[in-house]
Amino acid sequence: DSFVIGVALEDAATAYDYRMALELQVINDEVGEHPVAVFVSSEPRDIKVYLRRVADGDGDVSNLSFELDDEERVVDMETGSVWDIARGVAVQGPLKGAVLQQIPYVSSYDWAWSDFFPHTTFYEG
Numbered sequence: 001d002s003f004v005i006g007v008a009l010e011d012a013a014t015a016y017d018y019r020m021a022l023e024l025q026v027i028n029d030e031v032g033e034h035p036v037a038v039f040v041s042s043e044p045r046d047i048k049v050y051l052r053r054v055a056d057g058d059g060d061v062s063n064l065s066f067e068l069d070d071e072e073r074v075v076d077m078e079t080g081s082v083w084d085i086a087r088g089v090a091v092q093g094p095l096k097g098a099v100l101q102q103i104p105y106v107s108s109y110d111w112a113w114s115d116f117f118p119h120t121t122f123y124e125g
Contacts, residue, residue, distance in 0.1 A: 002110040006117065007049055007103065009034045013117035015110060020125060021047075026074065028052065028065045029123060035063045036103065039074065039085045047107070050088050050100035 004015040012032025021027055027038040035052035052064045064076040066083065074083045081093030088100035114120060
């Protein structure tokens with residue numbers, strides 16, 4: 001059986017294979033119409049899921065995409081801001097002080113997730 005990280009927003013649901021997510025560490029995706037980022041680390045074992053939307057100083061909302069830089073820091077590709085994923089806060093760069101909205105997830109076996117969300121999409125990378 002495969003262990004998944006399940007995210008459900010409104011009428012959409014997506015399941016992320018835990019082993020694949022752990023290998024990738026950062027997944028930029030959409031659940032329905034909502035841009036999400038899934039972050040998984042092995043040390044400490046941690047999973048965080050956030051909406052990838054952030055408002056700038058003028059109140060304009062943009063969607064961000066995240067990656068690990070050469071120093072293993074999480075940065076957004078749009079501004080190069082550095083993010084503390086444990087808190088969902090930009091700690092350096094143009095978006096310093098911006099906060100991501102954390103969203104709930106469920107860790108489950110794939111078959112159990114499918115029982116509750118039969119319309120789910122399984123992320124394939």
